[in-house]
Amino acid sequence: MAYDAFLLISFGGPEHPDDVMPFLRNVVRGRGVPDARLAEVAAHYQHFGGVSPINAQCRDLLAAVAEDFAAHGVDLSCHWGNRNWRPMLRDTVAQLRDAGVRRAVAFVTSAYGGYSSCRQYREDIAAARAAVGPGAPVIDKVRHYADHPGFVAPHADALRAALATLDPAARDRTRVVFTAHSVPLAAAAAAGPDGHLYETQLRETAALVAAAAAPDLPYDLVWQSRSGPPQVPWLEPDVNAHLARLAAAGTAQVAVSPIGFVSDHLEVVWDLDTEAAATARDLGLGFARAATPGTDPRFVTMVRELVTERLAAAAPRRLGTLALADPCPSTCCQSPRARPPARTSPRA
Numbered sequence: 264m265a266y267d268a269f270l271l272i273s274f275g276g277p278e279h280p281d282d283v284m285p286f287l288r289n290v291v292r293g294r295g296v297p298d299a300r301l302a303e304v305a306a307h308y309q310h311f312g313g314v315s316p317i318n319a320q321c322r323d324l325l326a327a328v329a330e331d332f333a334a335h336g337v338d339l340s341c342h343w344g345n346r347n348w349r350p351m352l353r354d355t356v357a358q359l360r361d362a363g364v365r366r367a368v369a370f371v372t373s374a375y376g377g378y379s380s381c382r383q384y385r386e387d388i389a390a391a392r393a394a395v396g397p398g399a400p401v402i403d404k405v406r407h408y409a410d411h412p413g414f415v416a417p418h419a420d421a422l423r424a425a426l427a428t429l430d431p432a433a434r435d436r437t438r439v440v441f442t443a444h445s446v447p448l449a450a451a452a453a454a455g456p457d458g459h460l461y462e463t464q465l466r467e468t469a470a471l472v473a474a475a476a477a478p479d480l481p482y483d484l485v486w487q488s489r490s491g492p493p494q495v496p497w498l499e500p501d502v503n504a505h506l507a508r509l510a511a512a513g514t515a516q517v518a519v520s521p522i523g524f525v526s527d528h529l530e531v532v533w534d535l536d537t538e539a540a541a542t543a544r545d546l547g548l549g550f551a552r553a554a555t556p557g558t559d560p561r562f563v564t565m566v567r568e569l570v571t572e573r574l575a576a577a578a579p580r581r582l583g584t585l586a587l588a589d590p591c592p593s594t595c596c597q598s599p600r601a602r603p604p605a606r607t608s609p610r611a
């Protein structure tokens with residue numbers, strides 16, 4: 264199994280105020296997200312001049328990976344394509360075909376299983392290859408890396424650093440709050456070969472990061488950035504509601520660690536640094552937000568290790584004990600939308 268290219272695949276984000284609405288329409292195409300929610304989210308992007316930090320973060324990661332590959336004799340050309348905004352994955356796949364690439368190994372900027380974090384990227388790859396047509400390269404996605412030391416250790420160091428900014432005298436009233444993107448309950452239930460894989464992996468990563476950074480502190484795993492119509496249930500509690508409950512129960516300060524993410528993109532800098540921080544301020548709670556891996560050298564090394572693991576069929580380097588589905592079975596993480604609606608009354 265030899266590869267001739269490396270492909271970074273990410274979510275994508277706007278880079279100009281005029282990009283914001285077309286980007287959002289790409290994200291929610293066919294998803295039933297109300298217009299009012301879209302307008303609200305557009306305002307978050309416009310607050311940052313219509314520029315999401317995520318594309319710059321992808322450029323930085325790709326440059327760091329290319330440098331690391333060169334330094335370690337990994338001879339793969341490096342490319343990047345997004346799900347929702349330029350450079351679009353299908354354009355990148357067309358360029359790979361034009362360059363004569365036959366097999367590419369893909370790394371996605373999401374560490375976990377589940378529809379939005381894993382299967383949708385596989386569907387994006389399949390759709391891009393279908394759009395390009397004959398001659399499109401084979402594209403293999405690397406495994407989930409939620410428990411890889413190159414993901415866990417940077418999160419743990421960042422949590423330790425965030426805690427160090429809080430009041431040491433209030434350590435006994437300090438709590439660690441891990442966050443991840445909420446998803447609809449139906450998607451959470453369908454995640455992974457046996458269901459609930461997204462939450463299960465997040466719980467394991469939370470335990471690994473907490474044990475490494477703050478074994479003396481209590482911690483919780485809560486959810487952020489929900490969207491969709493209000494009548495559709497998503498994973499709860501929301502981070503803001505959770506902070507209110509903690510404050511009422513006597514917590515003095517929190518360190519919030521977004522283990523659901525790999526970089527400080529808009530869901531982090533708006534939903535946590537702006538919204539959750541304001542919630543904490545209103546509640547009189549001390550607040551510190553831990554950084555994400557970004558281009559931490561250990562995270563960059565992890566990308567290379569995930570690739571060489573594939574190339575050499577080597578044993579995975581990992582800290583957790585959950586069963587590893589690699590490659591994922593074709594049936595897991597089915598989009599709830601893709602299923603026929605449940606019948607409510609028997610047909611005659």
Ligand SMILES: CC1=C(CCC(=O)O)c2cc3nc(cc4[nH]c(cc5[nH]c(cc1n2)c(C)c5CCC(=O)O)c(CCC(=O)O)c4C)C(CCC(=O)O)=C3C
Pocket residue numbers: 274275276277287290291294296300301304315316317372373379380444445446447488489490491523524528529530
């Ligand atoms: C699990 C998950 C991750 C983590 C895995 C991964 O990283 O891939 C993630 C990441 C991200 N989500 C992002 C942005 C958005 N997500 C939305 C909407 C949604 N996310 C969902 C799930 C996830 N999302 C879901 C189930 C929806 C409902 C609509 C749908 O089923 O698709 C919407 C629509 C508006 C709204 O928020 O309602 C936006 C703008 C950005 C970019 C930030 C930037 O620009 O810097 C990033 C990295």
Ligand SMILES: [Fe+2]
Pocket residue numbers: 444
């Ligand atoms: Fe999202």
